[in-house]
Amino acid sequence: MHQTENRGHMGDTGEIDHDAVMRARVMLLGSDRPSSREEIEAYRILAEVSPRVYLPKLAHALIKRGWELRDPEVHVALHAEALDVVRRYDAETPDREEELHRALNRYQHSLFAAGRRAEGRAVCEELAEAGRYGRLAIVLAEEGCHAEAAELYDRHIVPGPADPSEWTLIEWAAELDAAGRREEALEVFGRLVDEDRRKVAEDRAPLACMVWKLEQYARMLRAAGRREEEAGARRETLALLTRLARDGEPVSWSNIQACWSTLLVLSGRSAEPAATPDAPLPAFGVHLVHGWSPDVREEYFASIPALERRTAALRESDDLHGLVVAHRRLTVRRALQWESYGRRDEDALRPVFDEGVILARRLTGDDPGALARALTDRAMFLVAVQRYGEALADFAEATGLQSDPPPIVTRT
Incomplete structure (x- = not known):
C-alpha cells in the first residue's frame, strides 16, 4: 500500500459514489471481520460522507496497518497519510492538537527509520514550532550541532x-x-x-x-x-x-x-x-x-x-x-x-x-x-x-x- 493508491470515491462532478458508501457500510457491519487493508479502504470512503466520525477511525486504522508491516517505505506512506488525515480533523475534534503532535511524531520516526533524515528533521522542526522541541534537540545533537541543541533547551x-x-x-x-x-x-x-x-x-x-x-x-x-x-x-x-x-x-x-x-x-x-x-x-x-x-x-x-x-x-x-x-x-x-x-x-x-x-x-x-x-x-x-x-x-x-x-x- 502506498500513497499513490486511489483514495477518492467521488465522480468527476464531485458527487459521492453512494454505491461505494453502501458497500463500505455493509463490509464494516458484516459478520466477517474485515482485514486492516479493507478497513482502511472503507474508512476512506466513509470519511468523505461523515469526516467527523470516520477520519479518526481512518487515522487509527492506518497506524494499526503499520504495526502489521515491516517495509520502512510503506510505514512512511501510511504515517504520511495518517498525518494528512489528522490535519483534516474538524477544529472542534477533542484532543485535535495532541493527535496532530502524535501523528507528526510517528511520521518523523518512520522517516528516520527509512533513512530519510532530512525529511525527518523537517518534521521535527514543525514539532518544535508547536512547542514540542525535544526531538529536534536530539536530532541536532546527533548531527553534532551541540550549540544549537543547547540553545533549544535554554529557550x-x-x-x-x-x-x-x-x-x-x-x-x-x-x-x-x-x-x-x-x-x-x-x-x-x-x-x-x-x-x-x-x-x-x-x-x-x-x-x-x-x-x-x-x-x-x-x-x-x-x-x-x-x-x-x-x-x-x-x-x-x-x-x-x-x-x-x-x-x-x-x-x-x-x-x-x-x-x-x-x-x-x-x-x-x-x-x-x-x-x-x-x-x-x-x-x-x-x-x-x-x-x-x-x-x-x-x-x-x-x-x-x-x-x-x-x-x-x-x-x-x-x-x-x-x-x-x-x-x-x-x-x-x-x-x-x-x-x-x-x-x-x-x-x-x-x-x-x-x-x-x-x-x-x-x-x-x-x-x-x-x-x-x-x-x-x-x-x-x-x-x-x-x-x-x-x-x-x-x-x-x-x-x-x-x-x-x-x-x-x-x-x-
Missing part, C-alpha cells in the same frame, strides 16, 4: 514549579557540556543531583541511581578542575555504596538500569568521533529507547563487529593503550545492548568489565587514570546487578587512585 526550560523530568535535565546538561558551556552544564546536573538527594532522604528514589548520577557529576567536576568538589562527590558515593553493601536498597525498585546505561554511554562520548550531519552519532545523554533516532541506533549497534575485529587485532599488537580505548568503546556498546535488549544475565556481561580492569592494570605505569576508569566502570555495573560489596571495593580502589597523592588502598 524552552525555565525554572518554576513544573520542573522538567530528570531525563530532560540529563539531556540538557549533556548538550551544554558538548557545546563547551561546562559551568552551566554542572549547574544543571547539580540540580538533578540535589533533587535526588532530597528524594533519597525520603526513600522516594533508589540509592543506585544516586550512585550513578554522583559518579557522572564527579567526572564533570574533575573535567572542570573542581577537585575538592569532585572529592566530596566521591566520598558521598562511597558512603552510599557502604550503605548499599550493608543494608541493600531500602525500597524495592525495578527498571532502573536505563539510568546506568545512559550515563555510561555519556561517559564514553570523548572516545567517539565528532558527529556531523553526514555522519550522525547518538545524542549521548539521551535514553536509547525513548530518544535515539532509529537510523542512529541501527548504525551504533552495527559498529560492534568492526570494533570486535579492531580489539582482536590490537591484542596481537603492542598498542596496549589503543586496546584499552577500543575495548572500552566496545564495552559501552555491549552494555547498552545488554540492558536495552533485556539481557539480564550477569555472566553475559561481567567478563567484558573484568577484562577492562585486567588490561588497565597492565597499563597503569603509562596511564594511571585508565585503571581508575576501568574499576569505576565495573563498580557501576556491579551496582546495576546488585553486587554492592564488590562495587564498593572497586570504587574504593578507584577513588584511591584518583586522590592526590593516592592513599594506599587494600583490596578485600
